[in-house]
Amino acid sequence: MREFKDLHSIEEIDTFINDHQLAFLYISMPNCSVCHGLLPQVQKLMENYPQIQLAHVDASEVEAVAGKFSIFTAPVLLFFVDGKEYVREARIVHMDLFNDKLKKIYENVAE
Numbered sequence: 001m002r003e004f005k006d007l008h009s010i011e012e013i014d015t016f017i018n019d020h021q022l023a024f025l026y027i028s029m030p031n032c033s034v035c036h037g038l039l040p041q042v043q044k045l046m047e048n049y050p051q052i053q054l055a056h057v058d059a060s061e062v063e064a065v066a067g068k069f070s071i072f073t074a075p076v077l078l079f080f081v082d083g084k085e086y087v088r089e090a091r092i093v094h095m096d097l098f099n100d101k102l103k104k105i106y107e108n109v110a111e
Contacts, residue, residue: 001040001043001044001047002046004039004043004054004056005053005055005056006056006057006058007055007057007062008061008062010065010068013025013062013065013068016053016055020053020080021081021082022049022052022079022080022081022109023055023079024046024052024053024054024055024078024079025055025057025076025079026039026042026055026056026057026076027057027069027075027077027078028056028058028059028074028075029058029059029074029075030058030060032074032075034074034092038093039075045098045099045102048103049102052079059074071090073090074091075090075091076091077090077093077098079102087101087105
């Protein structure tokens, strides 16, 4: 399973998104059972997309992330291409549909 880089500030998040053509953020809360249950599924799925850079943000540590991305629940999955948000999933994520969205974008962007 692919590992996620932990980001600890809004500055790190901005740098991560801007430095990678394909950037994925997994935003979670520590006491969120859905967050902990979904993460391994996302890690496994991301094995199919090696060019996507992965990062994790603990929303309790980086509280400003909620305002920056208009987040009202956890977990939130955000996928960026060239710094622009292309996919957003929150709370209950249907992995098949999420995979379909990623695959369409990935095939058109990744070389």
